[in-house]
Amino acid sequence: MEEGLWYLPAYVLAARVARREVSAAEVAEVHLRRLERLEPLLQAFITTTPEAALEAARRVDLALGRGDPVGPLAGVPAAVKDNLCTLGVRTTAGSRILERFVPPYESTATARLWRAGAVPLGKTNLDEFAMGSSTENSAFFPTRNPWDLGRVPGGSSGGSAAAVAAGLAAAALGSDTGGSVRQPAALCGVVGLKPTYGLVSRFGLIAFASSLDQVGVIARTVRDAALVLAAIAGHDPLDSTSAPVGPPDCESALDGEVEGLRLGVPREYWLEGLEEGVRRKVAEAIEVLASLGMKVEECSLPHTEYALPAYYILAPAEASSNLARYDGVRYGHRASGASDLNDMYCRSRREGFGAEVKRRVMLGTYALSSGYYDAYYLKAQKVRTLIRREFEQAFERFDVLATPTSPTTAFPLGERVADPLKMYLSDVLTVPVSLAGLPAVSVPCGLSGGLPVGLQLIAPPLAEARLLRAASAFEQATGHHRARPALDGGVDRR
Amino acid sequence: MRSAQGEPRPLLGHPVADPLVRARKRAGLRLPGSGPAWYNVAGGGGSVAVSRETVEHIAVLARLGLDPAEAGEMERQLGAILAYVGKLRELDTEGVEPTFHVLGRLLPSLPLRPDEPLPPLSPGAALANAPASERGCFLVPPVIPEEAEKGGGGG
Amino acid sequence: MTSEFEPVIGLEVHVELSTRTKAFCGCPATFGAPPNTQVCPVCLGLPGSLPVLNLKAVEYAIRAALALGCQVARVCKFDRKNYFYPDLPKSYQISQYDLPLATGGAVEFLTPGGRKRVGIRRLHLEEDTGKLLHEGVESGSLVDFNRCGVPLLEIVSEPELASPEDARLYLTALRSLIQFTGVSDCRMERGSLRCDANVSLRPRGSREWGALVEVKNMNSFRSVKAALEFEVSRQARVLSAGGRVARETRHWDEARGVTFPSRSKEEAHDYRYFPEPDLPPLRIEPEWVEEIRAGLPELPEARRRRLVSGLGLPEYNAWVLTSSPALARLFDETLRLYPDPREVSNWVMGDVLRVLNARRLELEESKLTAEGLAGMLRLIDRGLISGRAAKALLEALVVDGGEPARLVEELGLTQVSDPAALAGVVREVVAQNPSTVADYLSGKEKALTFLMGQVMKRTSGRANPEVAARLLRDAMAGEGRAGSGAGPDSGGEAGGR
Known part of the structure; x- marks a missing residue:
């Protein structure tokens, strides 16, 4: 019975709850029990909110009992990355410096999620301030990959991806700056959607790199991702970079035709260092897309190799400014015993930030400092233009582009911690899309060595409906999304 | 598992000779064989000299309070990262406009807000996360004497 | 001022706009509320908060720009100015760097030598900081963020002001212009108008200017003039002694009447300006500008x-x-x-x-x-x-x-014109000021003014001056006929009070 619930797609759960075949409370309880059982292994959550979950579930049941209308996600147990501010619920961004920070306000994305009826399970683990690709940079603990507890779930939204993959949550929100939703989704075998920059409000999302950050969705099916996106997307007057558009009607577009869609396969993404299993699975996936009637053609995006260097100037530069507010004055960690103000600043930030955050703040401060701005920051913004234009040109010929999401499957914990550059290279296939502000989705495309591989599909700005239609067609054709980690074999039966 | 549209398609664990070759054959595709070598090379690249003085200056600007050991490590790591991002110099960007905002045509101008007051935070909520407060204000350690406006730093 | 050197002064004036709400959030921008009661996640710089620009702030800035004869930009953008200070919650100030809202323009003022015209280099929008209170706290400083985020207009003059007095006159004329547009009350004592100056000297006839010194913390029109006079003569002394003027920021100490160098040398200013990623560029339609121009009051x-x-x-x-x-x-x-x-x-x-x-x-x-x-x-x-x-x-x-x-x-200010009512006072005044009376009698007509003053004093200003003067003359004429010796000192110059 329980097993029947925790891997159900969110849209199925919502429908069953709405039809009162199962109560929202029961759904919440089942998920909370599973969470309690598996969380010690996975460590996907920084904070869980069982009381809030049960209360929200009861509200859904009450509304249904009264015959009141409920939202499209009514009763769906959801997790949110701990860099989305939640009113009255501790929000840490995975950092010591915010270990005890309790926001007095709610982010737009989460507010809309709850308004749609989703049930808040808790706040998921992440690399500190979303800086990382393995969730090992969390100040608190690393999250484990449900497919292999010795491996990373990817990052920075590793907690959200692991929670959804393990059936702790039916859907989750993450944030994607350079691949932080897509890459962990690929490594955990779930769907990870990064919407067009500006489609989902950033209000209440703790900023890492403002011109790249975008709230994204992690789910087990493309339809779930579309449903959640529809709930959280659309113009928000509180975010000046919010696109003046309504939420996309992806769900109804999902069943549309994909035959005749022009699919581009950019050759630059087929790196020499691409893991062989990844290469094979993604190639097979493209073959499937072709068999669905898409017109597949190789293409070239020659500036791809400059995306990562540009990203590692721009993101740290913005981060160095965004993270300057953690000064121990109004909130967050303040070092004790400081002799004067400056000493307080330096000691608080030294104690409050982890190594990767310090590295990026240093790098970003350097790139913006007098004498280096033109050579680094401005240059990178110009390269960004070249990359954006190249995508624009590609989308004159193609409707969708397909690439691998990550060059490797999930890697062992600790493997890349010592070498920051090696860790940065985990983002190499997701970063170009981020620089261009495009929507992209990672969908499971099979296993390699027992570990999930992700196919990345990319579309032009605001073409989420088309993007998800292609992803859904692939999902339906293959059924890779139904593969599950072996978690329930050993540990689950008590 | 995972069959689609009638035709069974072995995907998982199926011994495929070369999926790329197969894919090309089946769909008339031309998929790239081996891509550029830069991914593997990038990590093993060189280093840009960043002086200790620069590292320390940057750390002061960023108020990071690095100790000498951290500064040393930062010197090496920044050098390696800067060598890598220095790759951008290969590109000619003469006459290229920077993309500070990726929204472009999606958002032709900054949206403006009407001048209508919204309720502020309650005083309790404003100070709730403060590490130290006094008399409704945030309390901070003394600013160093030279910076204080009334201080005797001039003398 | 020494004639050996000529100063050149430029002023950076900050004006708080009288919008109802702050520049980037809906908090009320009113002055004088209890500390930290007009703050929200945005102006406190809480994680995840984002700025949204106040339309009225832009409209007011354009109105001021037009009054100063500036060219309003078709496109301007916002930038972050990064530095740490407890009154700056985000540790950056949203300002405008290379594409300000308006450029050009001029302010005219009247000097004893005639009209002068000083150029406006640029005018831009930014956000105000909070306030640090140093008084009465042993353990440190208190910070109040009520003012934080109030829209500020920064108006930078060309370095064309030739003297501290010109600077004062420029500031007066600028304040008047801004006040006429109705976008700010420009009250220096409340901080809604603030002024920093750049001062540099050169030997007369030389083309080379000396180092630029920034002078801050001038809190009134008087202190602007006093601080600049001090600074000009200080630099002149340094140069005359063969020294070099250091390029630095100095603070005006009102009580001591001196400027002193501020900020430790530890950190050279490096504000690391870069385009504010949270605010796309602002396009200003010419139609809007013309609409605002048409609505300007008489200047x-x-x-x-x-x-x-x-x-x-x-x-x-x-x-x-x-x-x-x-x-x-x-x-x-x-x-x-x-x-x-x-x-x-x-x-x-x-x-x-x-x-x-x-x-x-x-x-x-x-x-x-x-x-x-x-x-x-x-x-x-x-x-x-x-x-x-x-x-x-x-x-x-x-x-x-x-x-x-x-x-x-x-x-009781009604004028007293009845001679009978004034006669007693007049007699007293004449009797008690014999030497002044003697002066008058010896032909010094001015002495009458002093005596009139005495009458006024004793009548609280109510005496009808014509009647009083007639009575005084009559009384002294009588005195003269009666003859009198030189009396004691009258205690003051004729006409003194």
Whole structure:
């Protein structure tokens, strides 16, 4: 019975709850029990909110009992990355410096999620301030990959991806700056959607790199991702970079035709260092897309190799400014015993930030400092233009582009911690899309060595409906999304 | 598992000779064989000299309070990262406009807000996360004497 | 100032815009609320908060720009200015760096040598900081963020001001212009107008300017002039002694009357400006600018023309009468009730300003109305009060307000014209000032003024001056006939008070 619930797609759960075949409370309880059982292994959550979950579930049941209308996600147990501010619920961004920070306000994305009826399970683990690709940079603990507890779930939204993959949550929100939703989704075998920059409000999302950050969705099916996106997307007057558009009607577009869609396969993404299993699975996936009637053609995006260097100037530069507010004055960690103000600043930030955050703040401060701005920051913004234009040109010929999401499957914990550059290279296939502000989705495309591989599909700005239609067609054709980690074999039966 | 549209398609664990070759054959595709070598090379690249003085200056600007050991490590790591991002110099960007905002045509101008007051935070909520407060204000350690406006730093 | 060197001064003026809400959030922007009661996640710089620009702030900035004759940009953008300070919550200030809202423009002011015109280099929008309170806290400083995020206009002049007095006059004219547009009250004592200066010197005839020194913390018009005078002579002394002026920021210490170097050398300023990623560029449609231009009120220059050519007032009077909108309004409205431009102008420029200055009041804060002032002038015309009593009445009109005729009665200011009532006082004055009387009798007509003053003093200014003068002359004539020796010293120069 329980097993029947925790891997159900969110849209199925919502429908069953709405039809009162199962109560929202029961759904919440089942998920909370599973969470309690598996969380010690996975460590996907920084904070869980069982009381809030049960209360929200009861509200859904009450509304249904009264015959009141409920939202499209009514009763769906959801997790949110701990860099989305939640009113009255501790929000840490995975950092010591915010270990005890309790926001007095709610982010737009989460507010809309709850308004749609989703049930808040808790706040998921992440690399500190979303800086990382393995969730090992969390100040608190690393999250484990449900497919292999010795491996990373990817990052920075590793907690959200692991929670959804393990059936702790039916859907989750993450944030994607350079691949932080897509890459962990690929490594955990779930769907990870990064919407067009500006489609989902950033209000209440703790900023890492403002011109790249975008709230994204992690789910087990493309339809779930579309449903959640529809709930959280659309113009928000509180975010000046919010696109003046309504939420996309992806769900109804999902069943549309994909035959005749022009699919581009950019050759630059087929790196020499691409893991062989990844290469094979993604190639097979493209073959499937072709068999669905898409017109597949190789293409070239020659500036791809400059995306990562540009990203590692721009993101740290913005981060160095965004993270300057953690000064121990109004909130967050303040070092004790400081002799004067400056000493307080330096000691608080030294104690409050982890190594990767310090590295990026240093790098970003350097790139913006007098004498280096033109050579680094401005240059990178110009390269960004070249990359954006190249995508624009590609989308004159193609409707969708397909690439691998990550060059490797999930890697062992600790493997890349010592070498920051090696860790940065985990983002190499997701970063170009981020620089261009495009929507992209990672969908499971099979296993390699027992570990999930992700196919990345990319579309032009605001073409989420088309993007998800292609992803859904692939999902339906293959059924890779139904593969599950072996978690329930050993540990689950008590 | 995972069959689609009638035709069974072995995907998982199926011994495929070369999926790329197969894919090309089946769909008339031309998929790239081996891509550029830069991914593997990038990590093993060189280093840009960043002086200790620069590292320390940057750390002061960023108020990071690095100790000498951290500064040393930062010197090496920044050098390696800067060598890598220095790759951008290969590109000619003469006459290229920077993309500070990726929204472009999606958002032709900054949206403006009407001048209508919204309720502020309650005083309790404003100070709730403060590490130290006094008399409704945030309390901070003394600013160093030279910076204080009334201080005797001039003398 | 030394003649050996000539100074050049540029002013950076910050003006708080009188919008209802802050620049980037909906918090009220009113002055004087209890600390940290007008703050929200945005202006406190809480994680995840984002700025949204106030339309009115842009409109006000454009209005000010047009009044200064600036060119309003078609596209401007916002940038982050990064530095750490406890009054700056995000550790960056949202400002405008390379594409400001407006450029060009000029401010004119009247000097004894004639009109001068100083260029405006740029005008941009930014957000104000919070306030640090140092007083009464042993353990550190207190921070209040109520002011944080209030929209500020920064107006940068060209470095074209030739003296501290010019700087003061420029500032006065600039304030007047801004006040006329209605976008700010420009109250320096409240901090809604602030001024920093850049000062540098060069030997006369040289083309090379010395190092630029920034002077901060000048909190009044007087201190602007005093600080700049100090700074110019300090630099002149350094240069005369063969030294070099250091490029630095100095603070004005009002109490000691000196500037002193501020900020430790530890951190050279490196603000790491970069485009604010949270705010896309602002496009300003020319139609909007024209709409705002059409809605501008009459500006000082047009008003001055009206006063000079329409009413025949001297140019100097026209400048003084347009030095603030409140003063201009008082003049206009009084004139409507009492249509004598010269007389109204003299009173407004003379005694009204003197009383306000003495009491350190702004006209807006005083109780003086056009009805009150015109009523007072009519009482003088009807001989009901003396000029001296009128001054006492004006004090009362400024401080307490009210109906002039009633105030005259309440204060006992009614003029005394009955010779019988004044005779006693006149006798006393003549008897007690024998040496002054002797002066008068020996032909010094001026001595009469002093004695008149004494009569006025003893009658609280109520004596009818004509009657009193006649009585004095008569009494002294009698004294002269009676003969008298030189008395003790009268205790003052004739005419002294």
